[in-house]
Structure formats: structure tokens, C-alpha cells
Amino acid sequence: MNINTKIGLSDAELDELSFDNFDEAINPKPEDCDFDAIVEQALSRRGFMGGVLAMGGVAVLGASTTALTPISAEAADNRFGFKAVSANTEDTITVPEGYNWHVATRWGDPLFSDVPEFDHATRGTAASQARSFGDNNDGMSLFTDKDGRQILVANNEYTNRSVMWGNNPDGKYVTDDDINKGKNAHGLTACELKEVDGKWGIVKDSPYNRRFTPDEPMDITGPARGHAMMKTNADPDGVTALGTFNNCGNGRTPWGTYLACEENFNGYFHPSADGFEQTAEQKRYGILKDRGYGWWKVDERFDLSKESNEANRHGYITEVDPYDPKSKPKKRTALGRCKHENAEVVVNSDGRIAIYMGDDERGEFLYRYVSDGYYAEGGNTDELMEKGTLYAAKFAADGTGKWLALTPETTGMDQATICMFTRMAASKLGATTMDRPEWVTANPLKAEVYCALTNNKNRGLKTNAGGDETPVGGPNPREANKYGQIVRWWPSAGDHTADTFRWDLFVMAGNPTVHQDANGGSSNVNEGNMFNSPDGLSFDNKGLLWIQTDGNYSNEEDFAGQGNNQMLIGDPTTGEIRRFLVGPREAEITGIAWAADRRTAFVGVQHPGERGESNWPDGGDKTPRSSIVAVRRDDGAAMG
Numbered sequence: 001m002n003i004n005t006k007i008g009l010s011d012a013e014l015d016e017l018s019f020d021n022f023d024e025a026i027n028p029k030p031e032d033c034d035f036d037a038i039v040e041q042a043l044s045r046r047g048f049m050g051g052v053l054a055m056g057g058v059a060v061l062g063a064s065t066t067a068l069t070p071i072s073a074e075a076a077d078n079r080f081g082f083k084a085v086s087a088n089t090e091d092t093i094t095v096p097e098g099y100n101w102h103v104a105t106r107w108g109d110p111l112f113s114d115v116p117e118f119d120h121a122t123r124g125t126a127a128s129q130a131r132s133f134g135d136n137n138d139g140m141s142l143f144t145d146k147d148g149r150q151i152l153v154a155n156n157e158y159t160n161r162s163v164m165w166g167n168n169p170d171g172k173y174v175t176d177d178d179i180n181k182g183k184n185a186h187g188l189t190a191c192e193l194k195e196v197d198g199k200w201g202i203v204k205d206s207p208y209n210r211r212f213t214p215d216e217p218m219d220i221t222g223p224a225r226g227h228a229m230m231k232t233n234a235d236p237d238g239v240t241a242l243g244t245f246n247n248c249g250n251g252r253t254p255w256g257t258y259l260a261c262e263e264n265f266n267g268y269f270h271p272s273a274d275g276f277e278q279t280a281e282q283k284r285y286g287i288l289k290d291r292g293y294g295w296w297k298v299d300e301r302f303d304l305s306k307e308s309n310e311a312n313r314h315g316y317i318t319e320v321d322p323y324d325p326k327s328k329p330k331k332r333t334a335l336g337r338c339k340h341e342n343a344e345v346v347v348n349s350d351g352r353i354a355i356y357m358g359d360d361e362r363g364e365f366l367y368r369y370v371s372d373g374y375y376a377e378g379g380n381t382d383e384l385m386e387k388g389t390l391y392a393a394k395f396a397a398d399g400t401g402k403w404l405a406l407t408p409e410t411t412g413m414d415q416a417t418i419c420m421f422t423r424m425a426a427s428k429l430g431a432t433t434m435d436r437p438e439w440v441t442a443n444p445l446k447a448e449v450y451c452a453l454t455n456n457k458n459r460g461l462k463t464n465a466g467g468d469e470t471p472v473g474g475p476n477p478r479e480a481n482k483y484g485q486i487v488r489w490w491p492s493a494g495d496h497t498a499d500t501f502r503w504d505l506f507v508m509a510g511n512p513t514v515h516q517d518a519n520g521g522s523s524n525v526n527e528g529n530m531f532n533s534p535d536g537l538s539f540d541n542k543g544l545l546w547i548q549t550d551g552n553y554s555n556e557e558d559f560a561g562q563g564n565n566q567m568l569i570g571d572p573t574t575g576e577i578r579r580f581l582v583g584p585r586e587a588e589i590t591g592i593a594w595a596a597d598r599r600t601a602f603v604g605v606q607h608p609g610e611r612g613e614s615n616w617p618d619g620g621d622k623t624p625r626s627s628i629v630a631v632r633r634d635d636g637a638a639m640g
């Protein structure tokens with residue numbers, strides 16, 4: 001049967017969907033989902049939620065021992081260092097009084113002097129795009145070389161077809177060059193940034209400037225290297241993959257490398273022939289159909305009818321050395337395969353490396369990796385992300401939790417298969433199905449970790465793609481969760497390798513002007529700071545939590561008064577949250593990095609005008625462009 005007939009939606013209808021709704025459409029609700037039991041559970045939890053809110057404490061939910069400590073308004077002003085900005089729907093960036101911003105770089109900016117400037121009429125070519133800043137920047141880090149030069153590495157997650165090909169009559173690709181332009185806009189960009197006359201910009205022709213497109217050769221490392229399911233027609237040894245794409249959040253290692261995290265890699269593969277039947281593994285990872293990018297038409301490895309294993313080589317964390325522009329990136333299969341959001345690397349007190357990672361899909365899991373070896377500054381780091389153990393989180397309603405080790409003994413799967421089909425390994429152990437785990441960040445001042453659970457309209461209503469139920473409760477306390485929450489946990493005895501932890505919710509987002517129940521949010525949410533769908537998270541050096549949103553920007557009904565996507569700053573001690581920045585229309589705020597002197601914070605603005613209602617940042621009737629903005633204080637003092 002034709003895939004569209006099976007799904008019941010046309011290509012045009014599928015192309016309009018977001019990544020998560022696309023996955024929803026290709027994974028219809030299974031008939032054996034125990035719907036009634038789940039709903040019953042949800043209803044009985046409602047009484048509990050009312051109790052939590054009546055007690056007015058965000059820390060109450062997880063029975064935490066960490067009470068939030070109220071402080072005076074003046075002390076809070078000193079700690080935050082700014083006055084909150086109001087929600088708005090302007091097509092610009094809003095920052096607090098005493099701060100300023102400018103665009104440091106954006107989609108299509110040339111990395112080399114022989115590449116033309118971005119052409120708003122044509123939006124460039126495949127060739128110009130391969131040597132210019134990629135599209136839809138997301139996670140990023142800034143590195144400093146021995147001479148003080150600043151090297152930015154940024155993910156270019158995906159492209160909005162209506163923007164990339166907005167010069168064509170119906171906003172779709174027409175030629176092979178269109179398809180390849182879109183393909184080359186994916187991947188990563190590395191470039192040197194410099195501040196000249198008060199404005200940051202790309203240093204053209206810097207030896208650090210480099211694009212990593214979906215055709216860049218990468219070493220497959222770790223347990224899955226050379227496995228039969230990693231072998232393809234083009235790479236019969238299963239050791240060299242081409243490209244990294246759909247990288248969402250990121251990570252950086254203490255040894256100065258960049259981690260790109262491959263997320264919605266599934267929507268680029270497509271069968272050219274009718275009659276394609278998914279394997280159980282392909283079903284779990286949503287490999288069925290192209291989302292309208294067309295790569296399979298120009299590159300056979302994306303054609304599921306001709307190459308069944310290429311998809312097994314994507315969905316990993318890829319390590320890049322920004323200091324060596326000739327270096328070959330490494331796909332680190334030991335860190336598992338899922339829809340990776342970011343990778344938060346922590347050096348434990350004993351020197352082992354713990355890496356926290358979310359799998360951003362409704363009802364998927366939260367993971368941790370612990371290295372076998374120990375990190376020492378200047379020591380050999382080759383095996384730290386090769387040899388170690390993966391764990392999935394299991395949360396209990398009483399505010400405690402456990403890390404479940406994914407090993408051949410516990411799962412009955414061999415090590416390579418655990419790394420390739422990590423979701424299936426975690427399902428076997430009954431890990432907690434989560435409300436879409438996005439970024440994880442660790443407090444630099446104490447053993448405390450936060451994860452944004454962005455939203456989950458299926459909570460309590462539908463299983464995940466593996467058939468695991470998604471009961472309401474624990475860190476996922478609201479049925480059909482519209483607004484999202486941030487969970488945090490404390491490893492036992494401050495040890496990031498410990499098997500147990502305590503947890504609570506730092507915030508439940510909501511709209512207290514519309515809802516009086518749990519959808520009004522936790523007590524640290526009010527009319528002046530409300531938001532939905534927390535996504536990017538990063539601690540600064542002072543121990544404040546920067547929160548970025550990727551949510552509903554309709555400013556209507558459930559989301560009335562919340563305006564455009566935004567960035568807020570939270571105080572982990574008091575629970576106070578203040579809005580610091582509001583983005584332009586139809587954009588998400590995602591990715592943050594600081595200049596070496598901490599006087600500039602770089603903030604990512606992704607997909608402005610994804611539905612046609614923005615011309616930011618160039619204004620007039622110009623093409624909207626994802627950008628990285630530099631935010632500074634007017635007085636030039638350090639921030640964050």
C-alpha cells in the first residue's frame with residue numbers, strides 16, 4: 001500500500017507539520033493502548049495536583065528537602081541585575097533597559113571572501129550555501145584559541161521549506177540544486193567571530209571557518225562501529241558515515257571539543273518503491289517517510305528501497321575538534337541513539353565523566369552515560385566517550401529516582417545493539433516515559449541537574465512509539481501537558497555516577513490568567529513572567545538558570561498574554577523567574593554561548609517567520625533569517 005494511503009494524509013499535508021506532529025501522523029495510536037486505564041489514572045491524579053498547588057510550593061511536588069528561600073525584591077534585583085521585560089508580539093528582539101543587541105551572524109553569511117553575500121531574491125545556490133553560515137542555528141559553543149581568537153561552532157538544525165524555497169512559486173524545491181541547497185544548509189558551521197568597532201561578525205577566510213554538511217566524512221566509533229547493521233552499499237565496513245544533520249542542542253567537553261546532537265534524523269529517509277514495510281526498529285525511530293526535503297531523490301543512501309542501513313548511522317552524538325579544521329568528526333555510538341536534544345558533560349568528583357542526555361519525543365526517556373575511565377587535564381581522552389555505561393532514568397512519585405543500567409545482562413541485547421537501538425533497551429527496563437526531554441544543564445556551583453520537559457499532548461492518552469504507556473504522575477504530572485515543566489535532581493551524595501537521586505519540579509509553566517487549576521502553573525509563575533514550552537537550558541557562571549522557549553506564540557486562548565518565544569532567567573535558590581528577552585515573530589529562542597570575557601552573551605534565534613509573518617532581522621520585505629545575536633550591557637560589564 002502507498003504510504004500516504006496508509007497514513008491518510010497527502011504529501012502536502014505532511015509537509016506542513018512540525019517534526020513532532022509529523023512523527024505523530026506516521027505513528028497512529030495503537031489499538032491495544034489501554035486508553036481507559038490511563039485516563040482513569042489521570043483523573044485520580046488531578047486531585048493530587050490540586051493539593052500541590054494549594055500548598056503553593058513548587059518544591060512540594062517531589063517531596064524535596066530543598067526549600068526555596070524567598071529574598072527581598074532589592075536583593076533579587078541585585079542578583080538578576082535587570083528589570084523584567086514584558087511579553088510582546090513585536091517583530092524584533094526586546095532586551096531589558098540598560099542592555100543592547102545586534103546580529104552577529106545569520107543564515108547565508110559567507111565564510112569566505114570569494115562567496116557572494118546572501119541574495120534575498122534567490123536565497124543562494126547549493127554551492128554558495130556549502131560555504132556560508134547554515135540555516136536554523138540551534139545549540140552552539142564558543143572556543144578560545146591560544147591567541148585569544150574566538151571560534152564559534154553552531155548547529156544548523158534544519159530548514160523551513162517555505163523559507164529555503166520561498167523564491168519558488170509554491171515554496172517547494174523544483175531543481176536538484178534546490179534540494180542540494182537545502183541539504184547544504186544543514187549540519188554545522190564553525191567560524192571565527194571578532195568584535196570590530198563594537199559589532200561582532202565573521203572573520204572571513206579564517207583558518208577556523210568550516211562547514212560540516214550532510215556529506216562530510218565522519219568516523220563511526222564505539223561499540224556499533226563495523227556492526228552488520230551499520231554496513232551500507234557505499235561503506236561495506238560500516239566505519240565511515242557521511243554527515244551529521246538535524247542537530248538540535250549541543251554539548252562541550254572539558255577537553256575542548258564540541259558535541260553536536262542529532263535529533264529528528266528520521267524525516268530524511270524515504271522508500272522510492274511502494275510496499276515498504278517498517279521493521280520494529282524503524283517503527284520505533286519513525287523511519288518511514290521524507291518530510292519534504294527530497295534528499296532521497298539526489299542521494300541513494302536516503303532511499304529506503306535501495307539502502308536499509310543508512311538510517312542506523314544517524315541519531316548519534318558527533319564530536320568535533322574546533323581547533324583543528326582538518327580533523328575528522330567522530331560519531332560516538334557509545335552515547336546511544338535517539339532523538340538527541342543536547343549533551344551536558346559533567347566531570348564527577350572522582351574524575352569520571354557523566355553525560356546527561358534527553359530524547360525529545362513524546363513518551364521517550366532521559367539518559368545518562370558514565371565513562372569507565374577518568375578525566376585528567378591534558379591526559380588522554382580518547383576512550384572517555386567510547387567505554388562506559390548508558391542508563392535510563394526511572395522516577396518514583398515520592399521524589400526519589402534511580403538510574404537503570406542498559407547492559408547486555410539487564411537488557412538481553414549485545415552492546416552494539418544497545419547503542420544502536422537505545423530506546424528499545426530502555427523500554428525493556430521500564431524507564432519513565434517523559435514529556436519530551438529537551439536540554440539538560442548542570443549547576444556549576446553544586447551537584448544539581450535540570451531538564452526541560454517541553455510539553456506532551458499525549459501524556460496519559462497515548463503510548464510512545466514502542467507501546468510504553470505514559471501514565472500521569474511523577475515529573476509528568478499533567479494530562480495532555482500543554483505548557484511543560486522543568487525537572488531537577490540531586491545525585492545521591494553529590495555523586496553524578498550514583499545509581500539514585502532525589503528530584504522535584506523547579507517550575508510548571510502555565511497560564512494563571514486563563515486557568516485556576518494545574519494549568520495555571522506552579523507558584524513561581526505569574527502574569528508577569530508566564531511562558532510555555534521550556535526547551536533550551538543553560539547555567540551561567542553565577543549559578544543562574546537561563547531558560548529558552550520553543551512554544552505556542554499565538555498569544556491567544558491558552559497562550560494569551562505570553563507573546564513571542566522568549567528567554568527567562570531563573571534563580572535555583574528562590575525559584576524566582578524573570579523574563580530577560582523576547583524574540584521576533586514565529587521564532588524560537590535556542591542556543592546560548594558567552595564570549596571569553598563574558599561581556600557578550602550570544603543568543604540563537606531560530607526560524608523567524610516560519611509561517612510567513614516575519615522579515616526579521618533585515619526588515620522591509622526581506623527574507624527572514626535565523627540568526628545569532630550578541631547581547632551586552634550598555635555599561636560594558638560582564639554578564640552571566
Ligand code: FEO
Nearest residue numbers: 248263341360438
Ligand atoms: Fe530540536 Fe527538541 O528541539
Ligand code: CA
Nearest residue numbers: 138157590606
Ligand atoms: Ca529547534
Ligand code: CA
Nearest residue numbers: 248438535536
Ligand atoms: Ca530544542
Ligand code: CA
Nearest residue numbers: 438454535550
Ligand atoms: Ca522544542
